[in-house]
Amino acid sequence: MSQPTDPAAMPGQTPDITASEEAPQEVEAKIMVASQWKLIWWKFRRHKLAMISGIIVIAIYFVAAFAEFFEVFPPDQYAARYTYAPPQTIHLIDMSDGTPRLAPYVNGYKVTIDSFSLRRTFVVDPEQKIPFRFFAKGFEYKLLGIIPWDRHLIGPVNPEDPFYLLGADALGRDLLSRMIAGGRISMSIGLLGVAISLILGILLGGLSGYYGGAVDNIIQRIIEFLRSLPTIPLWMSLAAALPITWPPLYVYFGITIILSFIGWTGLARVVRGRFLALREEDFVLAARLDGAPQIYLIMRHMVPSFLSHIIASITLAIPGMILSETALSFLGLGLRPPVVSWGVLLQDAQNIRAVSTAPWLLIPGLAVVIAVLSLNFLGDGLRDAADPYGR
Amino acid sequence: MLQYIARRVLMMIPTLFAISVVTFIIIQLPPGDFFTTYISNLAAMGESVDQTVVEAIKKEYGFGEPIYVQYGKWIWKIITQGDFGRSFQRGRPVTELIGDRLALTVVLSLFALIITWVIAFPIGIYSAVRQYSIGDYIFTFLGFIGLAVPSFLIALVLMYIAFKYFNQSVGGLFSPEFVDAPWNLAKLRDLLNHLWIPTIIIALEGTAGLIRVMRANLLDELHKPYYTTAKAKGLSEFQALIQYPVRVALNPWISSVGWVLPGLVSGATIISVVLSLPTTGPMQLQALLNQDMYLAGSFVLLLSALTVIGTLISDILLAWIDPRIRYQ
Numbered sequence: 001m002s003q004p005t006d007p008a009a010m011p012g013q014t015p016d017i018t019a020s021e022e023a024p025q026e027v028e029a030k031i032m033v034a035s036q037w038k039l040i041w042w043k044f045r046r047h048k049l050a051m052i053s054g055i056i057v058i059a060i061y062f063v064a065a066f067a068e069f070f071e072v073f074p075p076d077q078y079a080a081r082y083t084y085a086p087p088q089t090i091h092l093i094d095m096s097d098g099t100p101r102l103a104p105y106v107n108g109y110k111v112t113i114d115s116f117s118l119r120r121t122f123v124v125d126p127e128q129k130i131p132f133r134f135f136a137k138g139f140e141y142k143l144l145g146i147i148p149w150d151r152h153l154i155g156p157v158n159p160e161d162p163f164y165l166l167g168a169d170a171l172g173r174d175l176l177s178r179m180i181a182g183g184r185i186s187m188s189i190g191l192l193g194v195a196i197s198l199i200l201g202i203l204l205g206g207l208s209g210y211y212g213g214a215v216d217n218i219i220q221r222i223i224e225f226l227r228s229l230p231t232i233p234l235w236m237s238l239a240a241a242l243p244i245t246w247p248p249l250y251v252y253f254g255i256t257i258i259l260s261f262i263g264w265t266g267l268a269r270v271v272r273g274r275f276l277a278l279r280e281e282d283f284v285l286a287a288r289l290d291g292a293p294q295i296y297l298i299m300r301h302m303v304p305s306f307l308s309h310i311i312a313s314i315t316l317a318i319p320g321m322i323l324s325e326t327a328l329s330f331l332g333l334g335l336r337p338p339v340v341s342w343g344v345l346l347q348d349a350q351n352i353r354a355v356s357t358a359p360w361l362l363i364p365g366l367a368v369v370i371a372v373l374s375l376n377f378l379g380d381g382l383r384d385a386a387d388p389y390g391r
Numbered sequence: 392m393l394q395y396i397a398r399r400v401l402m403m404i405p406t407l408f409a410i411s412v413v414t415f416i417i418i419q420l421p422p423g424d425f426f427t428t429y430i431s432n433l434a435a436m437g438e439s440v441d442q443t444v445v446e447a448i449k450k451e452y453g454f455g456e457p458i459y460v461q462y463g464k465w466i467w468k469i470i471t472q473g474d475f476g477r478s479f480q481r482g483r484p485v486t487e488l489i490g491d492r493l494a495l496t497v498v499l500s501l502f503a504l505i506i507t508w509v510i511a512f513p514i515g516i517y518s519a520v521r522q523y524s525i526g527d528y529i530f531t532f533l534g535f536i537g538l539a540v541p542s543f544l545i546a547l548v549l550m551y552i553a554f555k556y557f558n559q560s561v562g563g564l565f566s567p568e569f570v571d572a573p574w575n576l577a578k579l580r581d582l583l584n585h586l587w588i589p590t591i592i593i594a595l596e597g598t599a600g601l602i603r604v605m606r607a608n609l610l611d612e613l614h615k616p617y618y619t620t621a622k623a624k625g626l627s628e629f630q631a632l633i634q635y636p637v638r639v640a641l642n643p644w645i646s647s648v649g650w651v652l653p654g655l656v657s658g659a660t661i662i663s664v665v666l667s668l669p670t671t672g673p674m675q676l677q678a679l680l681n682q683d684m685y686l687a688g689s690f691v692l693l694l695s696a697l698t699v700i701g702t703l704i705s706d707i708l709l710a711w712i713d714p715r716i717r718y719q
Contacts, residue, residue: 225406225409225410228406228410228695228698228699228702229410229413229695229698230653230657230691230694230695230697230698232657232660233657233675233690233691233694233695234417234691236660236675236676236679237414237417237418237679237687237691238417238420240679240680240682240687241417241420319539323541326541327541327543327661330541330543330661331660331661331664331676332680333676333679333680346543346544346547349547350547350664350665352550352551352554355547355550355551355554356551356554356555359551362544362547362548362551365540365541365544365547365548368539368541368544369536369539369540369544372538372539373535373536373539376535376538376539377535
């Protein structure tokens with residue numbers, strides 16, 4: 001998309017920071033001495049939508065990091081009795097004995113089995129109350145892989161009780177727990193994929209922009225070639241090439257590498273373009289004439305001025321990765337069960353029969369949408385803020 | 392100009408060659424081949440395979456020979472006879488299989504494309520001209536949603552709504568009674584009845600992105616002095632807008648319009664799988680999953696070649712329309 005056109009901005013124009021009650025001179029003085037990161041932060045803070053999105057993104061990654069704590073049951077624990085059990089509603093206040101009393105519960109199910117189709121139908125049973133509590137004892141796990149614990153944010157008082165806040169899937173597994181577990185995989189694939197793309201992009205883009213000449217030419221031809229390949233068929237063929245016999249962890253890394261295989265070309269272009277533009281800047285020339293050593297010149301003067309742009313670009317690249325992983329897994333080419341990702345979860349909702357009996361199977365799609373939307377807004381805000389002197 | 396086109400066409404040859412090599416390597420990547428899987432499957436079911444037939448086919452395609460010999464045999468047949476090999480799974484020539492589905496795929500994609508443009512361009516222009524109006528906010532919001540919701544999710548939700556509230560099944564392109572019927576007016580009407588929902592879903596996929604591109608490009612142009620000049624000289628608002636800034640704002644779109652070409656043939660794979668449409672997309676997916684390598688490889692090769700040709704068309708169009716571009 002279009003670059004912000006800074007020549008259009010008036011030279012004397014100063015960004016109006018939020019502290020409007022201060023005298024103009026003081027504001028001016030504050031801006032003059034503010035560091036670049038401070039300017040970016042000031043500008044970013046004005047972008048309300050981006051701020052909210054940033055908080056959501058942090059929350060999602062927080063849940064992903066401490067997934068086991070937020071899960072109610074282990075994501076692969078099945079219960080044949082509760083096939084396609086519908087979502088339960090939370091009641092915080094118990095009114096049964098006349099006086100309201102704070103005792104959170106959900107209603108149980110009455111199950112009838114159709115003698116013809118053998119399908120279970122669940123009816124909410126208002127008589128049956130399943131009390132639940134916060135910080136409940138549940139399955140044991142290791143927080144962050146180190147600290148052993150058995151508390152969970154929310155859970156039924158009696159761990160044997162059915163407790164499906166977002167319903168159950170075909171095997172009676174808790175969708176909420178699976179969605180949280182899936183979030184860890186889907187969100188981390190985005191991060192990891194972008195990290196790999198970034199390393200490749202900065203390395204090759206930087207080489208290309210810095211040396212120019214033959215190196216630049218070769219790298220640019222490679223990028224052009226990779227971009228001339230159609231993305232989706234290429235991803236599909238590469239994903240199909242992952243051996244069936246691979247353990248889930250290998251497949252996970254394999255898919256991530258496949259996704260970054262195309263992604264790095266975009267980042268390499270951004271880095272190269274910035275390098276080429278910066279090389280000609282006056283302040284770089286001034287530093288060079290001052291006799292600054294090359295590595296100092298790059299690290300102290302060039303990198304800080306495009307780092308913010310790079311951060312914005314990678315934020316905008318993560319949602320693309322998440323969407324691609326979801327699509328690949330949905331088609332059965334990406335991650336495979338028992339690994340749980342949002343795409344794998346949506347695979348259960350692939351046919352109309354499953355969706356019509358259990359519409360809640362589509363809820364993981366909502367998680368994808370929220371994650372992608374907030375990453376997009378955050379990235380947009382960062383991109384605008386990355387250029388504090390722009391419009 | 393002619394010289395420019397000639398040079399670009401010549402440059403396509405090494406690219407296409409590289410693409411064919413990469414394609415061949417990719418489809419060779421999975422361990423084992425179709426026959427190993429096929430024979431072991433049959434053996435598992437207690438059936439035996441006519442070894443002579445298998446040997447004959449293996450010989451024809453050079454199985455067991457070095458990879459460059461296999462590649463040579465494959466590419467030579469494509470260039471000299473237009474023979475893309477056979478699908479092992481379906482036992483028919485690849486060209487026939489793709490040809491069967493191509494017409495429908497192109498019709499579907501073409502309609503979807505036209506809908507995308509008809510929706511996206513006016514909205515994009517409106518959003519830019521009336522920036523920060525309520526309409527702009529609504530469309531920008533919808534655009535963001537459109538970018539964030541995977542297309543297969545839209546397909547699933549629409550399918551659910553159609554099933555639940557209109558009691559209509561959306562999958563497929565024909566009602567059961569028409570699937571094998573010969574073509575007649577009733578079948579055509581049945582097709583059109585089924586066609587519109589998938590067409591709209593496929594169309595929506597590209598709309599959000601195009602609106603945003605159009606809006607951003609036009610916004611850059613609207614602040615330029617030539618537009619003010621055009622208006623000051625007395626051109627009507629509409630005429631000034633369409634004749635100058637819109638024309639310039641179309642450039643980035645033109646530079647990617649060539650990719651429509653592979654898009655027409657690839658048949659919106661994911662949506663087609665969800666809605667079980669008989670387009671080329673699901674066939675390719677099946678081919679990949681079953682290691683039906685010539686079918687899968689031909690698809691990738693075909694789509695890559697079309698991408699390269701599409702890029703060329705875009706570049707020529709751009710050089711032709713935008714006088715600022717020089718042919719170097």
